[in-house]
Amino acid sequence: MRSSYRLALAGAAAACLLAAGCSSSGSSSGSSSSATNWATQTSVSAGGGMNALVAAAKKEGTLNVIALPPTWANYGAILSAFTAKYGIKINSALPDGTSQQEVNAVKTESGTAKAPDVLDVGMAVALANTSLFAPYQVSTWSAIPTAQKESTGLWVQDYGGYMAIGYSSKFGTITSLNDLLKPQFKGAVALNGNPTSANAGLNGVMMASLAEGGSASSIAPGVDFFKKLKAAGNFSPVSATGATIKAGTTPVVFNWDYLNLPSYVGVSNWKVFIPQNAILGGYYAQAINKTAPHPAAARLWEEFLYSQAASGGQNLWLQGGARPVEQLAMANNGSIDKAAAAKLPAVTGTPTFLSASQSTDAADYLAANWAKAVG
Amino acid sequence: MAALTSVGETPAPAEAAGQRGMHGRRRRRLNIFRYVVFTLFGAFFLLPLLAMARFSLEGAKLGTWSVTAWKQIASYQGTGVPPLLSSIEITLELAVITCVVTLALLVPTMIWVRLRVQWLARPMEFLSLLPLTIPAIVLVVGLGPIYNRIQHYELSALMLFWVYVILALPFAYRALAAGLSAIDVETLSEAARSLGASWFTVMFRVIAPNMRQGILNALLLTWALVLGEFTIAFLLLYNNLQAELYSISRNTPNAGVIFSTSTAALLFAFVLLLILSYAGRRRRGRG
Amino acid sequence: MAVAATTQTGARASRPGRRLSVPAWVGTVPFLAYVAVFLLWPTAIVVVDSLKNPNGAWAFANITKLGDPLVRGYFIGSFKLCLLSSVFGAVFGAILAYAVASGNPDGLIRRLYLAISGVLAQFGGVTLAFAFLVLIGPVGLLFHASWFYSFPWGITLIYTYFQIPLMVLVFLPAIDGVKVQWREASENLGASAWQYWRYVGGPLLAPAFLGGTLLLFANALSAFATIQAWENQIAYIVPQQISTALSSEVGLSNVNVADLLALGMVIMVAIVMTGYALLQRRAARWLR
Numbered sequence: 020m021r022s023s024y025r026l027a028l029a030g031a032a033a034a035c036l037l038a039a040g041c042s043s044s045g046s047s048s049g050s051s052s053s054a055t056n057w058a059t060q061t062s063v064s065a066g067g068g069m070n071a072l073v074a075a076a077k078k079e080g081t082l083n084v085i086a087l088p089p090t091w092a093n094y095g096a097i098l099s100a101f102t103a104k105y106g107i108k109i110n111s112a113l114p115d116g117t118s119q120q121e122v123n124a125v126k127t128e129s130g131t132a133k134a135p136d137v138l139d140v141g142m143a144v145a146l147a148n149t150s151l152f153a154p155y156q157v158s159t160w161s162a163i164p165t166a167q168k169e170s171t172g173l174w175v176q177d178y179g180g181y182m183a184i185g186y187s188s189k190f191g192t193i194t195s196l197n198d199l200l201k202p203q204f205k206g207a208v209a210l211n212g213n214p215t216s217a218n219a220g221l222n223g224v225m226m227a228s229l230a231e232g233g234s235a236s237s238i239a240p241g242v243d244f245f246k247k248l249k250a251a252g253n254f255s256p257v258s259a260t261g262a263t264i265k266a267g268t269t270p271v272v273f274n275w276d277y278l279n280l281p282s283y284v285g286v287s288n289w290k291v292f293i294p295q296n297a298i299l300g301g302y303y304a305q306a307i308n309k310t311a312p313h314p315a316a317a318r319l320w321e322e323f324l325y326s327q328a329a330s331g332g333q334n335l336w337l338q339g340g341a342r343p344v345e346q347l348a349m350a351n352n353g354s355i356d357k358a359a360a361a362k363l364p365a366v367t368g369t370p371t372f373l374s375a376s377q378s379t380d381a382a383d384y385l386a387a388n389w390a391k392a393v394g
Numbered sequence: 395m396a397a398l399t400s401v402g403e404t405p406a407p408a409e410a411a412g413q414r415g416m417h418g419r420r421r422r423r424l425n426i427f428r429y430v431v432f433t434l435f436g437a438f439f440l441l442p443l444l445a446m447a448r449f450s451l452e453g454a455k456l457g458t459w460s461v462t463a464w465k466q467i468a469s470y471q472g473t474g475v476p477p478l479l480s481s482i483e484i485t486l487e488l489a490v491i492t493c494v495v496t497l498a499l500l501v502p503t504m505i506w507v508r509l510r511v512q513w514l515a516r517p518m519e520f521l522s523l524l525p526l527t528i529p530a531i532v533l534v535v536g537l538g539p540i541y542n543r544i545q546h547y548e549l550s551a552l553m554l555f556w557v558y559v560i561l562a563l564p565f566a567y568r569a570l571a572a573g574l575s576a577i578d579v580e581t582l583s584e585a586a587r588s589l590g591a592s593w594f595t596v597m598f599r600v601i602a603p604n605m606r607q608g609i610l611n612a613l614l615l616t617w618a619l620v621l622g623e624f625t626i627a628f629l630l631l632y633n634n635l636q637a638e639l640y641s642i643s644r645n646t647p648n649a650g651v652i653f654s655t656s657t658a659a660l661l662f663a664f665v666l667l668l669i670l671s672y673a674g675r676r677r678r679g680r681g
Numbered sequence: 682m683a684v685a686a687t688t689q690t691g692a693r694a695s696r697p698g699r700r701l702s703v704p705a706w707v708g709t710v711p712f713l714a715y716v717a718v719f720l721l722w723p724t725a726i727v728v729v730d731s732l733k734n735p736n737g738a739w740a741f742a743n744i745t746k747l748g749d750p751l752v753r754g755y756f757i758g759s760f761k762l763c764l765l766s767s768v769f770g771a772v773f774g775a776i777l778a779y780a781v782a783s784g785n786p787d788g789l790i791r792r793l794y795l796a797i798s799g800v801l802a803q804f805g806g807v808t809l810a811f812a813f814l815v816l817i818g819p820v821g822l823l824f825h826a827s828w829f830y831s832f833p834w835g836i837t838l839i840y841t842y843f844q845i846p847l848m849v850l851v852f853l854p855a856i857d858g859v860k861v862q863w864r865e866a867s868e869n870l871g872a873s874a875w876q877y878w879r880y881v882g883g884p885l886l887a888p889a890f891l892g893g894t895l896l897l898f899a900n901a902l903s904a905f906a907t908i909q910a911w912e913n914q915i916a917y918i919v920p921q922q923i924s925t926a927l928s929s930e931v932g933l934s935n936v937n938v939a940d941l942l943a944l945g946m947v948i949m950v951a952i953v954m955t956g957y958a959l960l961q962r963r964a965a966r967w968l969r
Contacts, residue, residue, distance in 0.1 A: 085631075088644070113631050115644045118930040124631050127538045131545040133631075143932040206830065213914050215933055216925040220914065256830060256912035257818070260644045262652075262811060266449075268818050382931040390754065394832070394915050424783055431780040432790065435773075435845070439797060442812035442842065445822060449815060503712040510705035518709075521716050526896070527950040528724055529903030531920045532943035535730075535927070535936070536723025560719050572854065614799060622803040624906040629927070636806055640910070643807045656808040660800055667796035 058314035061172065062156045063322060069158075072322070073105065075315035082109045082316040085124055085135040086116035090261075090283050092178055093339025097332055101323050104330075107316055117217060118144035125151055125308050136317035138306045141218040143378050145174040145304040152306040155318055157325040162348035167302065177324060177332075178277075178341040179302030181293055181370060182219075182226035185279030187270040188288040196230040196244070196294050199271065200251050208248055209259040209269040211278070215385050222301050223273035224389075225373065225381060229297035235371050238381040239388075246392040254393055261285045275301065276364050277340035291364055300370040302344065327354040334359070443660065450653035463650030467658060470642070470651050478638060478651065484551045485635035489620040492558040493613050496566050499559065501609065504570055505597045508579050522567035525560050530625040533557070541630055551632040561626070562619050566612035573608015577601070610670060621659060635659075724947075731940035743937065747945050752922075756945060759902060759918040762833040766840035767897035773841065774848020774897075775890060781849065782856040795853075798846035805843050805904065810911035813839050832917045836908055844897045851896055855889030895957045899950060919946055 057075055060066035066075075076082075082101075089095030098109050112133075113120060118140035128134040138152075154171035157163075167176040186193060190203060199208055214220035221238075228234075228241030248254040259269040265285050272279065281289040305324060311317045324332030325345065333343035337359040349355035373381070450463045470478035507514045525533075537557060544553050579601060586596045602609070624636035639652045734740040746752060781794050813835075816823050829835035859882060867877045905920040916922045919942050926939035 112633070113628075113641075115641045116631075117928045119928045119934045120631075123928065127542050128545060128631070129542070131542065131549065133545055133549050141930045144930055147932060210914050213916060213921075213925060215916070215931065216929040218930040221931045256914045257814065258910060258913040262643055263814065266815055266818075268814055379932055382929075382933050385931075386933055387751065390751070390915055390917075394917065428780045428784060431777060432794075435777050439801060439842070439846075441823070442809065442816055445816045446808055446812045448822075449811075499712055499715060503709050506705075506708040511709060514706060514709055518712075521713075521720075524716075524720060524724075526899045526903075527947065527954065528720070529905070529920060529943070529946055531903065531905050531923050532727055532946060533720075533723055535923075535939055535943060536726035537719075539726065540719070540723065556719055560716070563716075563720075568851075618799065618803040622805065624806050628906075636906070640807050640906070643811070643910070652808060653811075660804065663800045664796050667799045668792060671792040671796060 056314075057318055058153070058309075058311065060314075060318065061154050062160075063158050063318070066318075069322070072315060072319050076107060076313075076319040077105060079313040079316045080107060082107050082313055082320055083112065083134065083136045083311075084109055084320075085112045085121045085138065086114065086118070087111055087139060088114045091339075092180075092277050092336050092341040096338070097324070097335045100330055100335060101320065104323070105319065107319070122148050122151065125310075129310050132312050134308060134310065134312055136308055136311040136313050137320055138308065139177065139303055140174075140306065141303055142176075142301075142373075142375065143218070143382070145306060146375050148306075149173045151309055153309040153311070153314075155307050155321060157321050159325045159327060159345060159348075162327070162345040163325070164344070164347070167344050174304040174306045175321075175325075176302040176344045177305045178336040178343050179300055180275040180277045180341050181364070181366060182222045182273065182297075182299040182301065183276040183279050183291050183293045183364065185272045185274055185284060185289055185291050187264075187267070187286065188290050189270070192290065193292045196227060196297070199253060200247060202251070204253045204271060206252060206255050207269070208253050208271040209255045209257055209273070211259060211272060211274045214389055215382065218301070219274055219278075221378075221381060221385065222275075222299055222373075224385065226273070226294070226297050226299040229299055229371060230294040235373055235377050236380065238384050242385070242388055242392050249393045256393070264289075275341075280340045283340075293364055293366055295366070295368055298366050298368055298370040300372050302372075327352070329354070329356070337363075443657070446653045447657050450650055450657050452650050452653075460650075463654035464658075466651040467655050478642070478655065481633050481635050481638040482655070484633070485621060488552055488555055488558065488634065489617050491552060491555045492562060492620050493616045495555060496559050496562050496616050497609060497612065500563075500566055500570055500612070501602060501605070502597055504567070504574060505579070505601050506593075508574060509583055509593075509596070519567070519571075522563045524563075526564045530561065530623075531629070533560075534626050534629040537626070537630065551627070551634055554627055554630070554632055554634065557626055558616075558620050558623065561623065562612075562616040565615040565619065569611035569615055570605065570608045573605040573611065574601075576608070577604045614667060614670065618663060621663065727940045727943050728947075730937060731944040733937055735935065735937060740937075743941055746938070746941060752942070752945070755916065755919045755922045755942070756949065758832065759920075759946075760949070762837060762840065762918055763898050763901040765833055765837045766844050766901045767894050769837065769841045770844025770848050770897045770901075771852075771890065771894040774845045774893070775852055775886075777845060778849045778852045778856055782853055794849070798849040801843055801846040802850055803843070806906035807910040809839060809842060810907050813842075814911070830912075832915075836911060836917075839907060839911065840901055840904065844901065847900060848893050848897060851893040852886075852889055855886055859885055891957060891960055895953065898953060902946065902950060 055066050055071060055075065057066055057072070063069055063072055066072055084098070087094045087098065089098070098111060101107065102109055110133075112124070112135065116124075118138075121135060121138045121140055122144055124135050125138070140148075149169070152173045154169075154173050156172040157175070160168075160172070163175060169175065184193065184196075184199075193199070198204075210220045210223045211217060212220040214224045224241040224245060225235070225238050226241070227244045228238050231240040231244050233240035245254060255269055257263060257269055259272045259274075261284060263269045264272065272284075276291060276293065277283075279289070279291045281287055305321060307314075307317045307321065327333055327345060327349050333345050333349060334354075334356045336343045337346070337356050340363065342363065343349070346355065346360075350360070451459050451461065452463070466478070467482075468479055503518070507518055541553070544556070582600050582604070583596050586600045591600065622636065623634065624640065627634040628637045628640065635655070639655060643652050732739060732741055732743055734743070747756075777794070781791050784790055813829075815821065817825065817829055829838070863881055864877060867881055872880070903920065905924070908918060908921060909924065913921070916925055923939045923942045925933065926935050926942065928934060
């Protein structure tokens with residue numbers, strides 16, 4: 020290559036870098052110049068009312084969210100509805116991330132304009148990282164059951180569902196967990212992720228544990244069940260995604276009921292089964308990043324998610340097959356979307372919820388025994 | 395370790411003539427062996443690619459055909475995430491920047507070391523092999539604080555080039571070293587210097603043009619690496635092509651677009667390499 | 682070298698105004714600085730953090746955790762997968778390289794296979810895993826292979842898909858360098874094909890072959906995307922466990938453990954490289 024060539028290339032590279040630098044959005048956090056610093060406000064009323072919040076959020080203009088897959092509990096519609104209503108652009112990073120990755124992002128990106136403003140995390144991660152969150156109480160605070168929120172609003176549960184088994188209708192109808200041990204399910208049964216890593220995976224094993232007669236304090240019967248499944252040749256380690264389900268590689272999946280909707284899964288002949296003696300519920304929680312680059316937009320997002328309006332977050336989640344945390348209150352005051360509520364899988368019996376210590380014990384047991392049982 | 399071969403380099407003609415003089419029977423046996431090998435390996439490589447192509451032409455129901463996935467390469471859009479096309483764009487830009495910076499960093503340094511600082515040759519070889527021994531998933535843990543600092547100034551995914559240059563180091567170094575070893579650097583530089591050339595002229599107007607094949611090779615390997623890189627972009631929360639494909643695969647039931655994109659990328663790279671193999675210079679062997 | 686120095690002095694003498702008071706190695710500073718910042722410093726961070734506990738205090742005892750049976754299992758899994766895929770990749774890659782090298786040097790087949798190798802050597806991840814799944818998975822288009830799910834065989838097959846092209850790229854110049862005249866000379870002296878390979882060809886190619894195998898081993902060791910897309914419910918190898926340690930949602934996330942596992946990987950590669958260096962020295966002795 021001639022030296023003039025190389026010079027030209029070097030110049031082009033320098034120009035590229037310069038252009039990239041000049042066109043960057045910069046690291047301005049877009050904090051409002053008005054008197055209210057929304058980063059420290061703990062409720063809408065304390066900050067000066069909803070209109071002030073909306074104005075401040077619009078001024079910030081952007082919201083950073085993370086780990087919100089569009090097909091997860093109707094998040095796609097929620098993101099679009101928020102942008103349509105307030106005109107605030109949403110940057111959705113790492114749609115397939117885990118709750119821990121959300122927290123990691125908060126830590127490693129702290130101080131930059133890219134840091135996540137709001138988090139939607141599993142309970143284990145929420146409880147372990149409250150030092151990163153800002154306390155905030157939404158305007159519908161009283162509609163949320165006390166057990167499902169932290170007293171100052173550091174984390175608040177938002178939606179949940181029950182662990183279910185989704186399966187292709189070519190298997191007929193499953194009536195009990197032990198049906199899965201039959202030869203027709205060879206290489207067919209999959210979890211949603213590694214139980215030592217993914218919340219949905221751990222709850223899948225725990226649900227099996229409850230169905231096998233165990234309790235929320237011991238996940239061992241669940242691990243034994245999967246050991247039996249593996250011995251029968253029915254356990255598939257394949258990472259279950261929409262593509263593998265459609266291709267028929269993973270026709271049976273343990274997953275949250277709102278993730279086992281035919282529309283999410285993408286095949287029309289998909290059925291859902293929840294064992295009657297093993298109704299394991301799990302809720303996720305919202306949290307606001309203490310050092311969020313867009314504090315007003317973050318709080319407006321929370322208000323939107325917990326709003327009981329017909330097109331508010333709670334009803335949108337309901338339409339996605341998840342159970343919103345204000346479901347009881349909304350059923351009482353009639354703001355719930357009745358049609359969507361009727362579509363939820365019917366369960367009789369009381370659901371079990373794992374406490375923090377039960378969750379930790381289960382995780383520790385899995386860390387020591389899961390690989391041995393199914394590896 | 396052996397040098398990397400380069401696409402387009404052909405052995406000196408003398409050896410080819412020698413092969414034609416081989417014993418007839420052995421030649422026939424060799425040919426049978428070659429055809430068997432090419433058929434078997436060709437099938438092994440081709441089948442998964444055909445499966446991918448087949449799935450990229452998959453319709454909404456299994457068993458139907460449709461070119462939607464191919465059209466979607468340009469139009470695919472997720473809610474809140476940048477469209478697929480923008481991640482393709484970013485990755486291509488990243489590839490160009492990485493190639494340029496890698497060459498700008500390595501070529502002068504390697505020629506300089508070869509000419510004036512020979513004692514640094516061994517350490518440099520060791521350093522350029524280091525990225526291979528330190529897995530990307532390890533590197534990214536240590537890169538966290540550094541990228542946090544970078545993100546205070548620039549948020550674009552183009553900043554990935556800083557670490558991609560390091561990833562490309564082993565491959566680019568090998569290719570350039572092979573190119574460098576094929577020319578008589580000392581003689582050329584002595585001749586140029588005795589004619590009054592400055593070191594700059596020697597490096598960039600005498601030696602580098604003779605390394606054309608090695609430089610091309612390094613470019614190609616770096617390019618392929620950037621297009622296929624996933625781990626670091628994914629764990630640093632950037633949206634490059636592979637990370638976006640992964641995300642699409644996990645969140646869309648009709649994920650045909652990931653197959654069409656991958657097939658298109660592979661075809662593009664393959665055609666590029668094939669063309670360059672004809673453009674490459676025939677190596678003048680030392681007999 | 683001495684001649685060049687004289688020439689340099691000679692050249693310098695012809696430009697009386699220039700004085701090179703700066704030592705020559707300064708020219709390598711950009712490269713060294715770049716590598717120091719973006720490679721050596723992150724590695725140092727990882728190594729240092731692996732010896733700390735989550736509060737930031739020093740915990741040299743962490744090293745003993747590498748001997749934990751669970752952790753050892755991951756390293757053994759990684760080792761198995763890397764060894765198998767690198768050996769298979771090296772052997773088959775060498776055969777393919779030989780077939781390519783022994784043909785028309787200007788021919789289409791050589792160019793085709795080189796282009797294919799260049800493209801496939803970096804191919805992996807989601808699409809490769811899925812392509813193999815639909816080919817020989819439970820509802821495979823070709824056939825159903827039940828062994829495909831048993832570690833490490835299934836994933837080894839997928840790994841060889843990109844290991845073989847890499848070996849071809851690395852090994853081909855070495856085969857090109859083995860002159861036909863040597864083969865003919867050995868035949869004239871009455872050697873059989875086997876004797877040729879055992880005493881001439883083999884020793885000549887052994888260093889390059891070993892070097893290629895080592896490269897493949899290192900390549901397989903750090904591969905992560907492919908196995909993550911193929912199956913993610915059981916962690917068989919160290920990179921998967923590092924990923925769990927970094928991003929576990931159920932409270933098992935621990936950055937220091939991730940760093941420790943990373944340190945273990947670096948140690949593993951160092952051991953393998955030492956073994957390689959020893960083998961190289963023995964192979965070089967054959968050439969004497």
